[in-house]
Amino acid sequence: MSKDIPVKNIVSVFSLPEAKTEFESPSQNTMIMIVNLSLESLGDFETIPDEVKKLRNIVSNETKSNNNLTVLVGGPGGLFADLIKVFQSIDGLLLTVTVVLVLVLLLIIYKSPVTALLPLIVVGIVFQVSQGIIAWIDQSTGDFLKVNGQSIGIMTVVLFGSGTDYCLFISSRFKEELAKTKDKHEAMKKTMIGVGGAVTSAGFTIIVASSILLLCILKSYQSLGPVIGIAVFLMLIAALTLVPSLMCIMGRFSFFPVNYNKKFKLITSIIFPFYAVIAIFQILYHYIYAKHKKNVNKNNEGQYAIIAKWVINKPITTLIITCSILLTMFTGLINAKPTYDQLASLPNNADSVKSFELLREGFNPGELAPVEVYVD
Known part of the structure; x- marks a missing residue:
């Protein structure tokens, strides 16, 4: 064993x-070895994953030449290390997937890169500020807020979802108001009065x-409440101040190239092939559906205005459909069975999961962790 561990x-x-008999399975094909680490030498409980990683590297190097032997590092230490690894990797993955999905949608x-990028930029700024404030609270309040x-x-998913939603509220209304007035400041004023x-x-x-969630007993759930609350509160401030300011400065450019002439749209389609694809779908939509539409919208109303009128005129029908x-x-929850198994939250290729499966196959139920009842 390495002296570094x-x-x-x-x-x-x-x-x-x-x-x-306690360490070998009845079939004699599985064996347990308990490696106790010195917590005093570690100094910090959070360094255990690093030590487990070192141990796994040593085991892998020593046994890679033997194809008939499988050695895995599991147990509480291995499980803790795998959980930390998964949670550390999930942040970057969630952030990337969320940004790409929101951008594409x-x-x-x-159909405007400016409108698409503006919410992401604002939410990105709020995300960084939120992390800084949450980290400061975590370090300053002791056990009150333990962030994992x-x-x-x-928080990443909630922040990007809600932040994008708030930005779209403002941009959609701002676009409608710009169609009614040439003054962008007046348009933004009416926008914020309407959607603020x-x-x-x-x-x-x-x-x-x-x-x-502050009422939860489990610390991981308890800390989730303030984390989401702080992030959404900062996003709300940005949505009511920063977003209107940026859109007001850019004016109609916020919706480039949608509100520009065919020349700009052609140039944009050449530079960004994505817009050429959108243009093709718009042409097909016009000739297949819009051109042959019987009821022409004489008031030039937007699609959401049409939906709103339909909801107002037929509230009972809307209620029945929505319910x-x-x-x-809701029917999906009838047969749903929540699990509290931490191993179930890990990927199947994790060492802690594979080691548990080997132990479960080799030993009879209850042998590894028997229930002991003491009667006084």
């Missing part, structure tokens, strides 16, 4: 031959709902 002792069939919906990778991962209340109420709804969809989705 603070091993306190190793308990196995070699050190305790009399306990052979915004490009498809608004799970909290940051969930909706954005604020939406933000505080999430903040209040997430604050309920039917929600109830259909």
